[in-house]
C-alpha cells in the first residue's frame with residue numbers, strides 16, 4: 001500500500017518513513033518545494049499528490065510553532081486550514097482515503113475530565129483555531145477521512161520537548177517546568193503505527209464507524225514537570241545528562257499563546273472502532289530517550 005504523506009522532514013513524516021516499510025507500506029513524503037501548503041491552490045496540491053500515486057494520503061504537514069503562530073495568523077491558517085482543505089479535496093478527487101492529523105489544542109482546557117470527540121472545541125490560541133478550521137475543511141471536503149487528534153508529540157526527530165530537556169540538562173543542574181498543565185505525551189513513532197493501521201482500515205473497509213473524529217495519544221497522562229522527570233530518569237538509566245525539575249506554574253512561565261490546563265484526550269473510540277491503543281507514554285519516553293542518548297554518544301543525532 002502506497003501511503004503519501006504531506007510534509008518535509010517533520011516528526012510524524014520521519015516516523016511514518018521509519019515504521020511503514022517493515023509493515024509493508026511504501027511511504028512517500030511530498031513536501032516543500034513540491035507541495036507548499038502556505039501557497040497552495042487546489043490544482044497544484046492535486047497535481048503534487050496525484051504524481052505520487054497514493055493508495056491513501058496522510059496530512060501530517062502543519063505549522064506547529066504554537067507561540068509563533070500568535071503573530072503569523074495568516075500563514076498558520078493558510079497551512080493548517082486552507083492547506084488541509086486542499087489536501088482533503090485532492091484525496092476526494094483521487095478517490096483515496098485520508099488520515100488527517102489534528103490536535104488537543106482545539107479544546108479550552110476547562111473540562112475537568114479527559115475530552116471525548118463529541119466535546120465542544122473552543123481553542124485558546126491561533127494554532128488551535130487554525131487546526132479546528134482544518135478539521136472543518138476536511139469534514140466539508142467530501143473526502144473519505146479519519147481525523148486523529150493527538151497531543152504533546154515527541155520523537156527521536158525534529159524539535160520536541162524531550163530533545164529540549166536533554167539539551168538543557170547538558171548545561172544546567174536544575175530547571176523550572178510547568179506542573180499545572182496536564183496532557184498525554186505521544187511518541188510520534190507510536191502515532192505513526194496508529195496512522196498506518198487506520199489508513200489500511202479505511203482502504204479495506206467502508207464501515208462508517210471507521211471514519212470521522214478520533215483521539216489518538218499515548219496512554220497515561222502527565223504534567224510537563226512529570227514528563228521532564230521521566231525524561232531525566234530515563235536519561236540517568238542510559239548514563240545521559242539529568243537535571244532537577246522544579247515545579248512551576250503557568251503564571252510563572254508566560255508564553256504568547258495560552259495553553260489549555262487540561263488537554264487530556266479520551267482515546268476509547270479509537271480502541272473500540274480501530275482496535276488501536278497507543279503504548280504507555282512512560283515506556284515510549286524511555287525508548288526515545290535511550291535512543292537519543294545513544295545517538296549523542298555516537299555523534300549521530302540530528
Ligand SMILES: NC(=O)c1ccc[n+]([C@@H]2O[C@H](COP(=O)([O-])OP(=O)(O)OC[C@H]3O[C@@H](n4cnc5c(N)ncnc54)[C@H](OP(=O)(O)O)[C@@H]3O)[C@@H](O)[C@H]2O)c1
Nearest residue numbers: 007008009010011012036037038061062064103150151153
Ligand atoms: N508536535 C506536537 O506536539 C503536536 C501536538 C498535537 C498535534 N500535532 C499535529 O501532528 C501533526 C504532525 O506534527 P509534527 O510534530 O510531525 O510536526 P513538525 O515536526 O513540526 O513537522 C511539521 C511538518 O509540516 C511540514 N510543513 C510545514 N510547513 C509546510 C508547508 N507550508 N507546506 C508543506 N508542508 C509544511 C514540515 O515540513 P518541513 O520540515 O519541510 O518544514 C513538517 O513535515 C501536525 O498535524 C500537528 O498539527 C502535533
